[in-house]
Amino acid sequence: MVASLNLSKKDLLLAPIYLYQGLKVKRDTVRLPEPEGERFGRVQLQSSTDTAANTYKQSLHLMIVGDSAAAGVGALTQQEALAGKLIPALQQQQVIHSQFDELVWSLQATTGHTSFDILRRLYVLPTPNEEVDVMVMSVGVNDTTSNVSTTKWRQQIEQIIAIAQRKFGARKLIFSSLPPMAQMPALPAPLNGFIGAKATALDEVLQEVCQTHHGVHYMAADFSTMAETHSKGNPIDSAAMFASDGFHPSSITYGFWAQQLAALIAQLVANSKT
Numbered sequence: 001m002v003a004s005l006n007l008s009k010k011d012l013l014l015a016p017i018y019l020y021q022g023l024k025v026k027r028d029t030v031r032l033p034e035p036e037g038e039r040f041g042r043v044q045l046q047s048s049t050d051t052a053a054n055t056y057k058q059s060l061h062l063m064i065v066g067d068s069a070a071a072g073v074g075a076l077t078q079q080e081a082l083a084g085k086l087i088p089a090l091q092q093q094q095v096i097h098s099q100f101d102e103l104v105w106s107l108q109a110t111t112g113h114t115s116f117d118i119l120r121r122l123y124v125l126p127t128p129n130e131e132v133d134v135m136v137m138s139v140g141v142n143d144t145t146s147n148v149s150t151t152k153w154r155q156q157i158e159q160i161i162a163i164a165q166r167k168f169g170a171r172k173l174i175f176s177s178l179p180p181m182a183q184m185p186a187l188p189a190p191l192n193g194f195i196g197a198k199a200t201a202l203d204e205v206l207q208e209v210c211q212t213h214h215g216v217h218y219m220a221a222d223f224s225t226m227a228e229t230h231s232k233g234n235p236i237d238s239a240a241m242f243a244s245d246g247f248h249p250s251s252i253t254y255g256f257w258a259q260q261l262a263a264l265i266a267q268l269v270a271n272s273k274t
Helices: 009-028 048-053 082-091 094-099 115-124 141-145 149-164 189-213 223-230 251-273
Strands: 038-043 057-064 100-110 133-140 172-176 216-219
Touching: 038 082, 038 115, 057 082, 057 094, 057 115, 082 094, 082 100, 094 251, 100 141, 115 149, 133 149, 133 251, 141 189, 149 172, 172 223, 172 251, 189 216, 216 251
Parallel strands: 057 100, 057 133, 133 172, 172 216
Antiparallel strands: 038 100
């Protein structure tokens, strides 16, 4: 089991510095808006010839839920954000293209949302007419900065899973790992180390909870490895991985994230058919 993050003597001594730096970051960090663009849609996956050959039509229902990262903050448009990058990435997956005629997707995400806010949003949203095949969840950064306890975090993740499966019929629920908050340019030392340790503690709890539920998956979004893989050996400036606020993903990072999600979704779809 993962213990709650206890303040060490060092953290107690540095508490005034953490407080000062935290207030300064909150005051000075650029507030980026959520990008404009479509938040739901239908995308044809097969050609008209392929569709005509089928006697039935099967849709893949995708729902992206969460915080500002899910909402695409850091990108200029939704097309350059997570949802906009994920749709074409899924279209390129052969197993998706061959098994489904269309992709029906929606984005339910808001800047600043914690696990509690996301849970409340899922309760308020109307029950869909069609069950969700894949729900992608981005949560944890705001729980980290608001110092939610690991106990409360665990309870709320459990409740999110329960309502996602019960109300939305989510067949596959994917929780993306918390980002490497200690590496965020907006967070100065030593605050970045403290925030990074808190994020790691919440992420470990998230992994534990995912392992105990059928149909729930944890995805370790290793952006550094993704960057190295997709850049074909060319170095990428770490600053390019973050948006201008030094806190949110850049459009490059959204692309890497979407590629990894698309590969996992394709794998899960393929496994469910075997």
